[in-house]
Amino acid sequence: xxxxxxxxxxxxxxxxxxxxxxxxxxxxxxxxxxxxxxxxxxxxxxxxxxxxxxxxxxxxxxxxxxxxxxxxxxxxxxxxxxxxxxxxxxxxxxxxxxxxxxxxxxxxxxxxxxxxxxxxxxxxxxxxxxxxxxxxxxxxxxxxxxxxxxxxxxxxxxxxxxxxxxxxxxxxxxxxxxxxxxxxxxxxxxxxxxxxxxxxxxxxxxxxxxxxxxxxxxxxxxxxxxxxxxxxxxxxxxxxxxxxxxxxxxxxxxxxxxxxxxxxxxxxxxxxxxxxxxxxxxxxxxxxxxxxxxxxxxxxxxxxxxxxxxxxxxxxxxxxxxxxxxxxxxx
Amino acid sequence: xxxxxxxxxxxxxxxxxxxxxxxxxxxxxxxxxxxxxxxxxxxxxxxxxxxxxxxxxxxxxxxxxxxxxxxxxxxxxxxxxxxxxxxxxxxxxxxxxxxxxxxxxxxxxxxxxxxxxxxxxxxxxxxxxxxxxxxxxxxxxxxxxxxxxxxxxxxxxxxxxxxxxxxxxxxxxxxxxxxxxxxxxxxxxxxxxxxxxxxxxxxxxxxxxxxxxxxxxxxxxxxxxxxxxxxxxxxxxxxxxxxxxxxxxxxxxxxxxxxxxxxxxxxxxxxxxxxxxxxxxxxxxxxxxxxxxxxxxxxxxxxxxxxxxxxxxxxxxxxxxxxxxxxxxxxxxxxxxxxxxxxxxxxxxxxxxxxxxxxxxxxxxxxxxxxxxxxxxxxxxxxxxxxxxxxxxxxxxxxxxxxxxxxxxxxxxxxxxxxxxxxxxxxxxxxxxxxxxxxxxxxxxxxxxxxxxxxxxxxxxxxxxxxxxxxxxxxxxxxxxxxxxxxxxxxxxxxxxxxxxxxxxxxxxxxxxxxxxx
Numbered sequence: 001x002x003x004x005x006x007x008x009x010x011x012x013x014x015x016x017x018x019x020x021x022x023x024x025x026x027x028x029x030x031x032x033x034x035x036x037x038x039x040x041x042x043x044x045x046x047x048x049x050x051x052x053x054x055x056x057x058x059x060x061x062x063x064x065x066x067x068x069x070x071x072x073x074x075x076x077x078x079x080x081x082x083x084x085x086x087x088x089x090x091x092x093x094x095x096x097x098x099x100x101x102x103x104x105x106x107x108x109x110x111x112x113x114x115x116x117x118x119x120x121x122x123x124x125x126x127x128x129x130x131x132x133x134x135x136x137x138x139x140x141x142x143x144x145x146x147x148x149x150x151x152x153x154x155x156x157x158x159x160x161x162x163x164x165x166x167x168x169x170x171x172x173x174x175x176x177x178x179x180x181x182x183x184x185x186x187x188x189x190x191x192x193x194x195x196x197x198x199x200x201x202x203x204x205x206x207x208x209x210x211x212x213x214x215x216x217x218x219x220x221x222x223x224x225x226x227x228x229x230x231x232x233x234x235x236x237x238x239x240x241x242x243x244x245x246x247x248x249x250x251x252x253x254x255x256x257x258x259x260x261x262x263x264x265x266x267x268x269x270x271x272x273x274x275x276x277x278x279x280x281x282x283x284x285x286x287x288x289x290x291x292x293x294x295x296x297x298x299x300x301x302x303x304x305x306x307x308x309x310x311x312x313x314x315x316x317x318x319x320x321x322x323x324x325x326x327x328x329x330x331x
Numbered sequence: 332x333x334x335x336x337x338x339x340x341x342x343x344x345x346x347x348x349x350x351x352x353x354x355x356x357x358x359x360x361x362x363x364x365x366x367x368x369x370x371x372x373x374x375x376x377x378x379x380x381x382x383x384x385x386x387x388x389x390x391x392x393x394x395x396x397x398x399x400x401x402x403x404x405x406x407x408x409x410x411x412x413x414x415x416x417x418x419x420x421x422x423x424x425x426x427x428x429x430x431x432x433x434x435x436x437x438x439x440x441x442x443x444x445x446x447x448x449x450x451x452x453x454x455x456x457x458x459x460x461x462x463x464x465x466x467x468x469x470x471x472x473x474x475x476x477x478x479x480x481x482x483x484x485x486x487x488x489x490x491x492x493x494x495x496x497x498x499x500x501x502x503x504x505x506x507x508x509x510x511x512x513x514x515x516x517x518x519x520x521x522x523x524x525x526x527x528x529x530x531x532x533x534x535x536x537x538x539x540x541x542x543x544x545x546x547x548x549x550x551x552x553x554x555x556x557x558x559x560x561x562x563x564x565x566x567x568x569x570x571x572x573x574x575x576x577x578x579x580x581x582x583x584x585x586x587x588x589x590x591x592x593x594x595x596x597x598x599x600x601x602x603x604x605x606x607x608x609x610x611x612x613x614x615x616x617x618x619x620x621x622x623x624x625x626x627x628x629x630x631x632x633x634x635x636x637x638x639x640x641x642x643x644x645x646x647x648x649x650x651x652x653x654x655x656x657x658x659x660x661x662x663x664x665x666x667x668x669x670x671x672x673x674x675x676x677x678x679x680x681x682x683x684x685x686x687x688x689x690x691x692x693x694x695x696x697x698x699x700x701x702x703x704x705x706x707x708x709x710x711x712x713x714x715x716x717x718x719x720x721x722x723x724x725x726x727x728x729x730x731x732x733x734x735x736x737x738x739x740x741x742x743x744x745x746x747x748x749x750x751x752x753x754x755x756x757x758x759x760x761x762x763x764x765x766x767x768x769x770x771x772x773x774x775x776x777x778x779x780x781x782x783x784x785x786x787x788x789x790x791x792x793x794x795x796x797x798x799x800x801x802x803x804x805x806x807x808x809x810x811x812x813x814x815x816x817x818x819x820x821x822x823x824x825x826x827x828x829x830x831x832x833x834x835x836x837x838x839x840x841x842x843x844x845x846x847x848x849x
Contacts, residue, residue, distance in 0.1 A: 012636070015640075019640055058639065061639065062636060062639055062640065065394075065632060065635060065636050065639070066636060068632060069629060069632045069633060069636065138474075140475070150478055152471070153470065153471070153473035153475035153478035153479070154473055154474060154475050155456075155471050155472055155473040155475075156472075156511060156513065158471060158511060159508075160468070160471065188477075189475055189477070189478070192475055192476065192477045193473070193474040193475045193476075194474075196452075196453050196454070196474050196475075196476040197453075197454060197474040198453055198454045198689070199454075199689060305628075306339075306398065309394060309397055309398055309632065310398065312394065313345075313391065313394045313395070313398070316387070316390065316391065316394070316639065317352070317391070320352060320355060320356075320387060321355050323359070324355045324356055324358060324359030325355070325358070325359065328359055328362060328363060330363050330366050330367060
């Protein structure tokens with residue numbers, strides 16, 4: 001599909017019919033001929049049939065030039081300005097408990113990790129429906145259990161992002177839950193990337209998914225929250241607590257810690273019991289972390305501007321030649 | 332001044348065809364005249380309306396100019412101090428890289444080089460691909476240089492599954508899968524290898540990469556003459572034996588010279604700063620406008636459309652009305668420029684105060700573009716660039732401000748700023764330090780001459796003279812001297828200098844300058 005850098009210019013096309021009508025109305029008959037014979041019954045010559053061709057050529061030329069002015073791009077990808085992107089770190093708990101098969105999604109019980117993988121993938125790459133994906137944002141992926149591991153640094157999603165998200169949690173690092181370390185690492189990576197880029201992200205967010213309590217961090221959750229706050233990173237904390245667990249637990253200090261972490265950084269904390277509620281939370285975050293305005297720029301495409309301008313110029317020259325030769329009006 | 336250039340000057344060849352239009356019109360007039368003569372009318376009515384023809388002719392010329400894609404270069408380009416390129420490193424991890432003819436393993440030395448070069452690539456995205464017989468993306472394109480550095484440290488022969496050296500395959504792989512389609516100023520691939528390609532046509536691969544707009548630079552590592560024995564592995568240093576003889580590996584420069592730009596780093600350490608500045612520091616392309624960055628072609632196209640719309644069968648009696656309307660439309664943006672310049676200026680000052688230097692550069696550049704000849708704008712731009720550590724560009728901006736200024740005091744302040752920028756550049760530069768110190772000194776002297784009351788210029792001149800003496804004495808053959816201040820003191824003086832930077836021109840004054848021009 002063609003896309004345009006400045007689509008508003010195309011509104012000028014609406015003026016063309018008016019311009020054509022204006023031209024026809026202003027043209028007085030050049031010669032008056034006797035009314036002895038009804039011209040309608042006379043055979044029409046080829047020139048008579050084509051007499052409107054120059055005007056049509058002019059309109060076509062104008063239309064092409066207006067399209068060229070709108071900056072057409074074909075199959076171009078939005079070129080994000082890195083400084084205008086939103087940075088999102090997906091920080092996913094991969095501890096052993098995430099493999100428990102107690103999360104209802106798509107009509108069956110599935111492992112927590114499976115559901116997280118699928119919905120995280122939908123969140124980043126889009127699901128063709130309510131989640132459009134974050135292809136123009138800078139995404140990083142960190143998995144953690146006993147210690148955090150960076151699976152993808154902050155980058156624009158590429159073709160390898162899908163497989164990475166689909167294979168989160170396949171490793172030997174499954175003992176323990178180091179929420180504080182993981183959040184601190186994610187926030188530090190933002191800070192590092194901004195320092196080296198020399199620019200700031202439009203906004204920075206950590207999406208933290210965990211089903212446990214912090215038990216192996218070197219940096220406490222509170223300290224990680226302070227660091228995130230200091231570096232301007234919002235934290236969206238998602239606690240996974242399947243229904244059975246919620247019923248058994250009663251008071252939930254871990255949830256309270258996540259709540260305070262989110263509040264401290266201006267994010268939000270949510271408790272999800274199944275895949276559907278996780279999907280809803282992802283949708284909510286997706287809506288919150290959207291750019292208000294994009295500067296549309298597309299890759300490549302100057303050849304289309306050249307082509308349309310050349311075609312417009314050719315039609316204009318053709319019109320001039322025709323009106324001076326075969327379709328010449330007298331006087 | 333903003334220099335005008337054309338990205339597609341070949342389009343001007345079309346202008347040669349325009350006389351044909353005149354010939355066509357002449358032919359039409361002649362035929363019309365003879366036809367009218369048959370009808371008994373005078374020749375006066377035979378010629379077409381010259382206004383309409385003028386419009387058509389002008390429209391054709393405007394279209395040819397649009398096709399030539401005019402663009403301006405100059406101060407509106409973002410400062411070169413903040414490059415926006417992509418840098419992909421290809422690290423050879425074949426077994427020959429385990430040879431130790433560079434004082435340590437070639438692999439270790441190569442990793443050091445990459446880390447040193449990567450650490451200088453601020454503002455650039457970096458990526459790492461390990462290759463031997465196959466390739467593996469160790470770090471995709473990212474601003475996260477800490478992750479990149481970590482991955483460089485962890486890359487070794489075990490990173491890839493097949494041995495050998497397929498240079499061409501690695502270049503093709505990186506071109507296709509590691510660079511993305513995001514538009515960046517410069518895309519550069521740096522191959523660090525000891526050569527020994529195994530028939531993978533690296534020269535052709537480099538040409539293909541060049542067609543995609545990717546620069547390929549090769550850094551050769553190893554001893555090209557004596558070489559070294561190839562060990563079995565990092566742990567097992569027993570030489571590999573082939574057909575009863577231990578395998579010796581040399582840096583094969585022959586092949587590497589055919590792959591893009593080649594630099595032999597040999598067996599010693601490299602001057603990472605020099606290599607980075609000379610080869611890798613992403614500069615915006617010298618020519619050719621960036622999409623969306625230059626709109627002169629749009630102006631040409633818009634003028635052509637307007638002229639054609641005016642001519643599109645508009646009755647002669649309405650031509651004047653149409654012309655007035657067109658002029659009014661064209662004048663609308665001009666009348667809004669004054670407001671925009673003021674706005675940009677105000678935003679620039681605010682951004683400067685809030686230390687949002689990239690924004691401030693953008694705003695002042697826009698203001699300078701639309702309101703040339705106002706030294707306050709250039710002065711503030713220079714000040715912003717200085718704060719942004721783009722010292723050479725800052726000095727250039729101050730120089731322009733000097734040329735534009737009429738008031739000697741303003742000129743003196745600009746020279747002071749220029750001197751400070753040159754001084755800083757000299758401090759950070761590794762080459763021609765003395766030359767830049769001298770240039771800074773000249774600027775301070777001129778500032779003092781223009782405004783003897785400018786205390787800062789005198790103070791900074793004294794500091795510069797001291798630094799100049801210090802560096803002259805450090806030069807080979809120079810007599811040792813004890814008059815130099817210790818390094819810590821010099822730093823303290825530098826800090827003092829920073830504190831004595833001239834303040835940004837006050838907004839009220841700037842506004843007057845802007846309003847005067849518009």
